Amino acid sequence: MSSGYEEISFGGGDPDREPWLQAWVRAHARALTVCFTVAAVLVAAGAGGRHLYERSREPLPPPDAPFPTQVRIAAHLCGLGAEAWACRERREATEADGRAVEARMRTMPELAEAVLVSKEEDRRRTLAYYTDAGEPEKIELAFLHARVEGTLRRSADFAAVAERLRELPGVNRVLRVPTDFWAGRADFAVHLCGTDDWSRYACPKHRPAGATGSASPVEKRAVLDRIWALPGAETVYLESRDHRIRLLRHYHPERPAGDPLFRFDRSYETFYVRFSGPADLPAAAAALKSLPGVRSVAPVRAEGHPEGHSLAEGRGGDVVGS
Structure with a gap:
């Protein structure tokens, strides 16, 4: 008498009776093949999706993309302090100047336009620049002047124009x-630690003791x-040291090839970040800025660093256009 359960045979009993599981597999072979295939595809898709992610x-x-044409210049007027002493008049330039x-x-026929920018506008x-960089206090150290x-x-x-001016x-x-290559392509720059002077000063503050060199x-x-x-x-780019040097050569074609600005050991890598909409740059x-391996952070602006003159170099700000 049957117990109500089908016996699953593994070869014992009636030799003429085909095991139940074997018969079931044969009857559903096509369906099983489809199921196994789908399962394999799903596993592969999951792994592939993770890889793509x-x-x-x-x-x-x-x-x-082509580097932007460099046609913008500025005649910086004498300011206070060190700048005034660098001028023949030994004083701050007046509005009349x-x-x-x-x-x-x-x-001048070589110029298409000229606009006076007051010290207040500077x-x-x-x-605004330092606020977006999360360091509004740096305004107190800035060399403000008209230009x-x-x-x-x-x-x-x-x-020729500069010589006359x-x-x-x-x-x-x-x-x-x-004119910054990255303007319109990125909103924010994260400069990584390198082997330049500013990296040697700034980077150890946020790295384990003894950690030096490039990120x-x-x-x-x-x-x-x-x-x-x-x-x-939305998008992140990584600029190499070589790309940065090529940009600097393009920005400053009058500088000699051996200028320290173009030395590989003074260059560094940079992450450039593009946001999908208006971003909170101070929060970014x-x-x-305090992560290990970060040299400095800065908003990306078409006009570059606001202190676009040599006195701004080496004080924690990047060279204009860098």
Whole structure:
């Protein structure tokens, strides 16, 4: 009498009777094949999806795009302190000096335009920059002064124009104002520790004792993970040392090839971050600037660093356009 349960045979009993499991498998072979295939595809898709996800979080190389034409210049007027002593007049330039320089620049055929930027406007721009960098207190250390900004018709005319402008009363120095390659492509820069002087000063503050040199792979991964955790982070690029040097050569073509600015050991890598919409840059700066391996952070602006003159170099700010 049957007990109500089908016996699963593993070869015992009636030799002419086919085991139940074997018969069931044969009857459902096609369905089983489909199930196993689907399961294998799902497992592979899961692994592949994870791989694609991880790949999607890797930083991109810099965009393959032409470097922007460099036609912007600024005649920096004499300010207070060290700047005044660098000027022949040994005093701060007056508004009348600035207007005279502006008028002279507007008569120069090599220039398409010239605009006087007051000391007050310089302070507003500089404060906005340092606020976005999470360091508004740096405004107290800034060399604020008026300047006249101009636009060259041809980049190659810079040297000749600068030579004539330096002879005008009240002019301290004449410099290019680099148009940043990254403007419009990124909103925020995270400069990583290198072997330059500022890295040797700033980076040990947030690294384990004895850690020196360029940011390690572990440090870079931690910084990248923190970047992706920022609200709205959409795209991340990693600029190499070589790319940065090529940009600096493009920004400053008058500097000699052996200028220290172009030395590989003074360069460093940078993560450039693009957000999907308006971003809280001070919050981003606060989240990133103290991480091990981070040299400095800065907003990306078309006009570069607000203190675009040599006195700004080496004081914690990057060279303009860097």
